[in-house]
Amino acid sequence: MPNGALMIESSRLAVLLARSDDLPGRQLAEDLSLPALEQVDSERAELYLCRDALGHLHVEDAIEGTRLQFDFSEPSFLYRLQRVQHEALVRAVRVRGEPEIHVIDATAGLGQDAFLLAAAGFRVTMIERSALVHVMLQDALQRAAEHELALLRDVVSRTRLCRGDSVTLLPELEPADVVYLDPMFPERRKSARVRKHMYLLQRLLHAEAGEHEGLLAVARSRARRKVVVKRPRNAPPLDGERPTSRLEGRSNRFDVHAV
Ligand SMILES: C[S@@+](CC[C@H](N)C(=O)[O-])C[C@H]1O[C@@H](n2cnc3c(N)ncnc32)[C@H](O)[C@@H]1O
Structure with missing residues (x-):
């Protein structure tokens, strides 16, 4: 497994950058050993780790439109x-x-x-x-x-x-x-x-x-x-x-x- 215990199905997941100069996004991709993409590319990934305008993380399924965010205020x-x-x-x-x-x-x-x-x-x-x-x-x-x-x-x-x-x-x-x-x-x-x-x-x-x-x-x-x-x-x-x-x-x- 890459990164010791990292268990991501990495072929399916990528970090979606907000812009090409999104340095925190690139850093996140590097930390998680994931590709960093500037736009959705269904050939390369189905699931995208993204930050919203406030910088909070979520995962999006580009095909099913599902969104995952851990949220204790639901x-x-x-x-x-x-x-x-x-x-x-x-x-x-x-x-x-x-x-x-x-x-x-x-x-x-x-x-x-x-x-x-x-x-x-x-x-x-x-x-x-x-x-x-x-x-x-x-x-x-x-x-x-x-x-x-x-x-x-x-x-x-x-x-x-x-x-x-x-x-x-x-x-x-x-x-x-x-x-x-x-x-x-x-x-x-x-x-x-x-x-x-x-x-x-x-x-x-x-x-x-x-x-x-x-x-x-x-x-x-x-x-x-x-x-x-x-x-x-x-x-x-x-x-x-x-x-x-x-x-x-x-x-x-x-x-x-x-x-
Ligand atoms: C079923 S989930 C736990 C859900 C959690 N009880 C909750 O309320 O959200 C199992 C989690 O345990 C983690 N896990 C499994 N084995 C582990 C280990 N040996 N050390 C640390 N984390 C582990 C997995 O990565 C996964 O995120």
Whole structure:
């Protein structure tokens, strides 16, 4: 894989420059090892990483017209943030009697789960290994930090984002009370159950078999209290390891491994 853990399907993705002298755009393309194009060229790419007039990042699918931007201020997500104590994820991660625990989300992705955990009052360190996802998440966190809603600014102040592979990075970080894992995309095909932006994200990343190899073991060694793993409802437990307890979410399940 280029750039260590960079998992972009690079033949399909390019950075779309705003102008020929768009130096930040060219730098971004260089950082992500992607081609920099001045205009859409369907022979060279289908997906384009672009900056809007305010400098914010999004990915566009030139053929389907879909757009992916990580955005913590979407109304449906704000609704969840305001009722966060009801989230199965929060109930699975919570440690009784300790409201301010430190959680490491070792598979940050779009950052939604990490954001929910920070909204519940936990301190959250996120780790993401894909350079593309990392840069988009960083952009979304920056927007949240500057947002007019105090709730978003407050939540983001409890988060920290690291770039790297958790299998190697976790042992270098201070142990946390809880390590949270959501390593896999269960389905890669488009279906009603996979929301549009998730599908686009899935196309950007290789959902490789074995991508979670070693994660559970290293998470266990760095968690003081427990490891929580998000799984599709009917999937076997991660690495076949029987959890201590389970909590059913709306469309997923959370396996809790006490340590
Ligand atoms: C299903 S997504 C996580 C979604 C996330 N829970 C959310 O709420 O948005 C999985 C993410 O984990 C990342 N990932 C997988 N294995 C990893 C590892 N060993 N270290 C760091 N990130 C990893 C992938 O790049 C992907 O972005």
